[in-house]
Amino acid sequence: EADIYQTPRYLVIGTGKKITLECSQTMGHDKMYWYQQDPGMELHLIHYSYGVNSTEKGDLSSESTVSRIRTEHFPLTLESARPSHTSQYLCASSENGRGGRVGNEQFFGPGTRLTVL
């Protein structure tokens, strides 16, 4: 069981609300990631971070923002939620190291299921 946590697990919220999805890991990993996953579809990378004060946008355009002030914490924020943001959001982390190495496994959190009404 990976030591990566996400809260809340489920969130139902009205349009226009500001929300923050929390992600924390206790493995000391430098790299962290946010993915978006719709039912029956592949995971899409929306944000990633190489370490503290590093954030980058992923492959899928997202209106969300992220911050990385501490190594273990990588929250995702939506300033104004819309129904199109309804999805599952998965956080992951991996050890630092050159990309593509065998040991660079990504460990996933349990996910947050977001529903915007």
Place this chain on the structure above:
Amino acid sequence: KNQVEQSPQSLIILEGKNCTLQCNYTVSPFSNLRWYKQDTGRGPVSLTIMTFSENTKSNGRYTATLDADTKQSSLHITASQLSDSASYICVVSDRGSTLGRLYFGRGTQLTVWP
């Protein structure tokens, strides 16, 4: 276009039976291929990982194969159990980026009936 294609999209088998899931990829340059198991409402968990030089890797009742020439992989599940019901995702990593970018298939939804 998704660079990782999985088949079948869904599969129903009876408890105790075997099954094989398929994965074709076009990711290049190839680094490694992982099979993940994702239970409903949970994050994916890695089952096996294979590099270019590996043809077979086992993890208990799960056996993965890789043909790097044809860019195909399979996951064979032996003597299925009810707890095997989950989505099985093929994930390919490329060798060209410092991020270690992952390319995800859409998964095969496996249901094991008693």
